[in-house]
Amino acid sequence: MRFRCLLPILMILILMLVAFACRSSSGGEYNVDRSACNGCGECVRVCPHDAIYMDADNKAMIDQSKCQQCGNCVLVCPQSAIH
Amino acid sequence: MWQLCIGMSTKRYTLILLLLTVGWLCARPSIWYNSQVVSVADEIEWRNRLRVEQRFSSGGTLTVDDDLVWGDAISPERLQKLYHSMRLSWWQRFSHIEARLGYRNTLYSGGEKIALYPVWQPLSVYERDLQHTGYLKADIDFESWRLSGYHLSKVLSITPYEFDLQDFTLVRQAPELQQDHFSGLRATYQLNEDIAISAGANHKSNPGVAGGLFDLTTFSLGAKQNWKPIPLSLDIETSLEWEYRDGKAITAERRNVLVASIRLRHQLSPEVSGYVHYVNRTCTDPSGSELLLLSNYLRGGVKYTLPVEPEGGSYVSGGFVYSPENYSNAVFAEGQSKVVSRIWAGVSTMYRIKENYKYTGKLGWRFPGASECHILYSYSELMQGVPKRSYFGAGWTWYY
Ligand code: SF4
Ligand code: SF4
Secondary structure (H helix, E strand, C coil), X not given: CCXXXXXXXXXXXXXXXXXXXXXXXXXXXXXXXXCCCCCCCHHHHHCCXXXXXXXXXXXXXXXXXXXXXXXXXXHHCCCCCEC | CHHHHHHCCHHHHHHHHHHHHHHHHHCCCEXXXXXXXXXECCEEEEEEEEEEEEECCCCCEXXXXXXXXXXXXXXXXXXXXXXXXXXXXXXXXXXXXXXXXXXXXXXXXXXXXXXCCCCCCCCEEEEEEEEEEEEEEEEEEECCEEEEEXXXXXXXXEEEEEEECCCCEEEECCCEEEEEEEEEEEEEEECCCCEEEEEEEEEEECCCCHHHCCCEEEEXXXXXXXXXXXXXXXXXXXXXXXXXXXXXXXXXHHCEEEEEEEEEEEECCXXXXXXXXXXXXXXXXXXXXXXXXXXXXXXXXXXXXXXXXXXXXXXXXXXXXXXXXXXXXXXXXXXXXXXXCCEEEEEEEEEECCCEXXXXXXXXXXXXXXXXXXXXXXXXXXXXXXXXXXXXXXXXXXXX
């Protein structure tokens, strides 16, 4: 067993536990899970602020400067990839 | 140049698309085409997806993706009657370089007027017309280093409408172009077999928008570890990234963001596989002294391949997403199986807790070589308050 590999995992788990204990920020933001996105473009069609574009790998990207956090893209994503 | 492209008529655009497709067919590429017509109440929707891929002996791959969605009415799931997106992409691998070059053309027609920039121009609405996107992405590997760079430019032609406060009407304005240019560089260093560290910078500019309101620059530092305790069976990937964002549209709290993620994939047996993925985003308060929770995202799923067909086309799968901060908690399940001979049946469901749901059932016929045709029935509620939609459809998928 290579223990050095367990170190980053432990560190990240501790960070996540710490983060759970934090108070929430006043605003949120939406992001795309790239591994779950299938490039269908449904989110691009419903975004009322032109804040989503498809990148060079045909994965949806949210332009954080334009997103108004309406949540429409979350509702139509067939992969539930937007969170 | 962009002006010239925007001015290109729809007829010429269709002709170029047709010529490209015919030229390609002569080169015997692999083709996948899916078409589906659905009827919702008294509306009709037609969806077409085409993928043509040609591999060359030089190692390059040329791909055309075409996505056309047309409906005779605007629906909450589609803000325009016609959406047509065509992508041409070239992928090439040289000895140490992997490059991707592409162009995407998106046509919006018969669209709802949308408040593209409600904060900036509260009394303006827009119609999206035509969008051109061009990109170039390259990764260069050199011993333990990997250098990655990209540029993507997006030019959207829009027709603005301004609200006349005296007449209470919308007044059409001269068409405009909205440009977004994204570029980025990233350097990654592989410390050992499992661990890599990286640093990167991205810049996005929106020329023409007063005061650079949508300009954004980000710097990031990250570390990633990929550990395979049981090769080909168990794979654990963890990553940690700090991102600093500088842009007028970014709130003070979201300037420093810390993203921690862990992903586990396990092939438990030849038939059963599963995964768990967790991402946590935290930011800091404006003074930078306190960590604040931005969002959690936990996703998991299992898939069981039924030993009915040798191709593994029969399966059941299920999963969930837990992300309470962004109201995207969901459970989903899907399954399809051969019923008898060439007839197969499939069901899928997606239930977004307290938000919406969709159930779909399919019955199909498979031809030799994976092509198929099917009929489907779907029942869904997009959001509370929007009438439930129940629709029948028919579709076919063709492989060449
Ligand atoms: S709707 Fe979901 S799966 Fe489709 S492109 Fe957008 S993020 Fe990806
Ligand atoms: S939350 Fe709304 S504005 Fe933001 S990307 Fe999704 S659809 Fe667009």
